[in-house]
Amino acid sequence: MPAVAEQLNTYLETFEAQAEARQAEPEWLVERRNRGMQQFAERGFPTTKHEEYRYTSLAPIAKVSFQSAAEAAGVTLDDIEPFLYGEIKGDRLVFVNGRFTPSLSSIDSALGGTVTSIRSLLEDEPATIEPHLARHSTERDNPLAALNSALFADGAVVRIPAHEAWDAPIQLVFVSTADAPNSATHPRVLIIAERDSEGSVIETHCGLGETPYWTNAVTEIIAAPNARVDHYRLQQESLSAFHTSLVEIHQGRDSNVTTHSVSFGGGLVRNDVEVVLEDENCECTMNGLYAVNGRQHVDNRTRVDHTKPHCSSHQLYKGILDGHSRGVFGGKIIVRPDAQKTDAFQSNKNLLLSADAEVNTKPQLEIDANDVKCSHGATIGQIDEEAAFYLRSRGIGESEARSLLTYAFAADLLERMKFEPIRKRFESLLMTRLIRPGGK
Amino acid sequence: MLEIKNLSAKVEDKQILKGINLSVKAGEIHAIMGPNGSGKSTLAQVIAGRDTFEVTGGSVTYLGKDLLELAPEERACEGIFLAFQYPVEIPGVSNLYFLRAAVNAARKYRGEEELDAMDFMTGAKGKMASLGMSDQMISRAVNVGFSGGEKKRNEIFQMAMLEPKLAILDETDSGLDIDALKTVADGVNALRSPDRAVIVVTHYQRLLDYIIPDFVHVLADGRVVKSGDKSLALELEDKGYSWIEQLAQPELAVRS
Numbered sequence: 001m002p003a004v005a006e007q008l009n010t011y012l013e014t015f016e017a018q019a020e021a022r023q024a025e026p027e028w029l030v031e032r033r034n035r036g037m038q039q040f041a042e043r044g045f046p047t048t049k050h051e052e053y054r055y056t057s058l059a060p061i062a063k064v065s066f067q068s069a070a071e072a073a074g075v076t077l078d079d080i081e082p083f084l085y086g087e088i089k090g091d092r093l094v095f096v097n098g099r100f101t102p103s104l105s106s107i108d109s110a111l112g113g114t115v116t117s118i119r120s121l122l123e124d125e126p127a128t129i130e131p132h133l134a135r136h137s138t139e140r141d142n143p144l145a146a147l148n149s150a151l152f153a154d155g156a157v158v159r160i161p162a163h164e165a166w167d168a169p170i171q172l173v174f175v176s177t178a179d180a181p182n183s184a185t186h187p188r189v190l191i192i193a194e195r196d197s198e199g200s201v202i203e204t205h206c207g208l209g210e211t212p213y214w215t216n217a218v219t220e221i222i223a224a225p226n227a228r229v230d231h232y233r234l235q236q237e238s239l240s241a242f243h244t245s246l247v248e249i250h251q252g253r254d255s256n257v258t259t260h261s262v263s264f265g266g267g268l269v270r271n272d273v274e275v276v277l278e279d280e281n282c283e284c285t286m287n288g289l290y291a292v293n294g295r296q297h298v299d300n301r302t303r304v305d306h307t308k309p310h311c312s313s314h315q316l317y318k319g320i321l322d323g324h325s326r327g328v329f330g331g332k333i334i335v336r337p338d339a340q341k342t343d344a345f346q347s348n349k350n351l352l353l354s355a356d357a358e359v360n361t362k363p364q365l366e367i368d369a370n371d372v373k374c375s376h377g378a379t380i381g382q383i384d385e386e387a388a389f390y391l392r393s394r395g396i397g398e399s400e401a402r403s404l405l406t407y408a409f410a411a412d413l414l415e416r417m418k419f420e421p422i423r424k425r426f427e428s429l430l431m432t433r434l435i436r437p438g439g440k
Numbered sequence: 441m442l443e444i445k446n447l448s449a450k451v452e453d454k455q456i457l458k459g460i461n462l463s464v465k466a467g468e469i470h471a472i473m474g475p476n477g478s479g480k481s482t483l484a485q486v487i488a489g490r491d492t493f494e495v496t497g498g499s500v501t502y503l504g505k506d507l508l509e510l511a512p513e514e515r516a517c518e519g520i521f522l523a524f525q526y527p528v529e530i531p532g533v534s535n536l537y538f539l540r541a542a543v544n545a546a547r548k549y550r551g552e553e554e555l556d557a558m559d560f561m562t563g564a565k566g567k568m569a570s571l572g573m574s575d576q577m578i579s580r581a582v583n584v585g586f587s588g589g590e591k592k593r594n595e596i597f598q599m600a601m602l603e604p605k606l607a608i609l610d611e612t613d614s615g616l617d618i619d620a621l622k623t624v625a626d627g628v629n630a631l632r633s634p635d636r637a638v639i640v641v642t643h644y645q646r647l648l649d650y651i652i653p654d655f656v657h658v659l660a661d662g663r664v665v666k667s668g669d670k671s672l673a674l675e676l677e678d679k680g681y682s683w684i685e686q687l688a689q690p691e692l693a694v695r696s
Contacts, residue, residue, distance in 0.1 A: 408532030
């Protein structure tokens, strides 16, 4: 404990050093940042003694003095091309080492609403985000999200105005150059879908170097009554990276939010998704796909809070684990006494491609209403040898047969992705990493 | 074309094939009959290369090659096709993708150019129509949600597309109604040619009314206990398999 406590000072010092910058910020934000820092300082990094972190030790992050990543110039569009979707029209905001980088971004000012950096919005019209930014996440028992609130340098705001439907998704790209050791960024995203609006956001987290770095991200999604949001979170960090994140979703009456979480990168990854269905007739879909290898460790945690009647939530998380990798899934569905006619479904399926890969999965239901439909389940399996033989008996090579079956395992999740370029990208990423020279 | 000599195989500790001898020449149709557990399906799977069975002795020569040295996919590319008794369901992979991958794997193996989607579809549609399959079956996931009859038709459709030199039908007739049976038989008969051979593994004589075999072999307890022409199938139908099971235990017969 003392060793870890020492490292907390790093973040306190960073916070102190930012005091001057905070003077330019609105009072409400400074208050929320202070509260975040205080919460983090009190709780510190969660340890494996916490039930929610039982299978995932954050000690490798806690023991390092991560410094805020330095500004980096010289990143080009070519560098980040593998993480962009050129075919997709729509605004793109790129952040390098946590800082908004206009030269890599493209914003179509004709669009109503808001697509901009938090920092520029704070200068122009802070009032529009005051009801939401860092308002919710720090209230939760999530010290890392609290740390993000205290320290985030910048981030993105996407506000879809009432009654508008945006066809093209907004791309948000968070790039870590990873050229100095032990640098950290705390990216922040705020998505506000106003009443009756509709839009999509693609959030990509990626790294360009192999020096260890830490991304500690928070995304808040606020869906007003009857709004529809389609959110993609594509985690493609470098393999030596640490990645922790919280996606927090608040849904108003009749709203519909889908969040796709794809985790292919990172050495140690912990993703939390928290959903609060605040009013009647909300629908929330959480799709998760993780494919890891080597010594990668990925932990996905979901928590859905049904507070009002007639809401539905669907979760499908699938993992493909190779090498010595480890996958953890923990999902909790809470149904409050008032939330009658809740329809909640949760499923976690895992495919182990190696004898050394490991999975811990724990679905959980907490139901306090009596007229609900809730189900959950988890599976861990291997490649079906009979299916592999069937494919081979038709002339398909062993390694290709295995890849095809692995791809097939993930196919339903990929098919749920509305945008073809994203679907194709991850299909091909999955296939490439699956085809091992010489087969198994 | 296919020369099986004294082939024996086991699964775990159970010896299933106990010295099979079988010679199949191009242009011939062989029927393999026998009671449950006699080793018919095991023989079919061993020829196709299923590794759950361990070959413990004997040899299999196919077109001059040592078949047992080849991986299942190489055997397929060399022209061996097994219609499965229980076709496997593969969610997430469409029939179209699967079959095109299979056809192109064989073409690549032979050094031929791969078929593009258009050429493939043209060929596939004609063959599906002749097998009474609807077009939409090609876009469905492999065997998922197919009825028993649809699965068997799908096997014959794959066979038609892959145009094997040696086709092995493992109880493809089991559980089929008479219309489906005729369709399957038509599919097999369409494939008949002087340079191809077919091995029909079946429990019932009925299929052999539609696919007329040149030879009938009866398997019991892992051995071929009797061979003959198509009249043997009728004799079996008449006398039942218990007659054959006695033949399988010559020592016992002598002692009693």
